[in-house]
Amino acid sequence: MINKAIPEATVSRLPVYLRSLGDLPATQATCSSEQLASIAGVNSAQVRKDLSHLGSHGTRGVGYNVAELRAQLRQALGLTQGYSVALIGAGNLGTALANYGGFEVWGFEVNAVLDADADKVGRIVGGRPIEKLESLEEIVNERGISIAILATPAAAAQDVADRVVRAGIKSILNFAPAVLQVPQGVEVRRVDLSTELQILTFHLSGEGAV
Amino acid sequence: MINKAIPEATVSRLPVYLRSLGDLPATQATCSSEQLASIAGVNSAQVRKDLSHLGSHGTRGVGYNVAELRAQLRQALGLTQGYSVALIGAGNLGTALANYGGFEVWGFEVNAVLDADADKVGRIVGGRPIEKLESLEEIVNERGISIAILATPAAAAQDVADRVVRAGIKSILNFAPAVLQVPQGVEVRRVDLSTELQILTFHLSGEGAV
DNA sequence: GTATGTGAAGACCTTCACAGCG
């Protein structure tokens, strides 16, 4: 399997490259590692090494074929198929995510919005009625959900994660400010506002410029 | 300056340790690296090495004093003072962030919500009227804003960032799906939904279970 | 006995610099 060989650090940059290609003029058929690097904000040797993991073959003296590279990136990232997403937690953030729609372009569709609060069930969010958390397993099976986005309070996050894992989901995007314990084979990515702000203040208060 | 010596990887874990301390029973006065590691989801040697960068001194055979460690973490992260934040872009996500309030606990206060869209100006979001982007510089000076949260569309992000930098802000939390170019001395942290989802699908579609 | 603090080893990541190809 080719994927097995791609280092994690490279994987995390592939989506950036893919998006960067979209920033090129539509007329541009070819693109150098130098140019891609400048849009993506990384070193050009990095770009070349990263792309070499895809088995990508640019043309020396010319660069990479934009259309082909885009196809290879989508392939590597598994974006040739669509994904069904469940959003759990319909508070402020959850509601905003349900309405956001910025990732439908990439083939992600929110096919369920769940909440533990019975009072919220039935309310329409992002064009769908909120469903009760108890139906999770059923919904996952029926609608082929493969990704869960957690936007619950921190205190509820671990319980919900356990439930999500029991329902067979292997990919979790966690917005709750908590570190989740999950079994091997389940992948969690954490997006944590407070953490990011605190990293910023570290640099603000500590060393000077640079 | 002590901060200068703290590696970036360590800095990014300090907020997690700080929050993890809050998960301990209120009665617990002392905490081992082992316990902290398990809550924070890292290796215990990592915890010890990270904390040693703070000049922290645990007690051998006992562990770390919880209250003291919390104080040291807050100190290192610059959380002994409050920070005034401007939120730019009052769309779905921006509105949710304005209402969120989950980081006020840590001393961050949203003291301005701005938007480029004249139609939105004056509407109340998170208890404040939306103000026009043109007033940015003035607002930053008047209210001592030191952090900007960007929640604009990707296409506008770079222009807004330029403006924010010109207003003298040195810390940006960027939710727009774009890589920002900023001068040396300005720190940008990117939070990118689509990127995170795509990293998840890489693992879903590629290799099997870990 | 128990848990910290840390040198040393090893894994991983980035950058350089240039050979090689178009």
Place this chain on the structure above:
DNA sequence: CGCTGTGAAGGTCTTCACATAC
């Protein structure tokens, strides 16, 4: 000549393992 692809060098980060201190 220009740009890719990559060995080699140089960093950074993580983990181990144990001396050290309470």
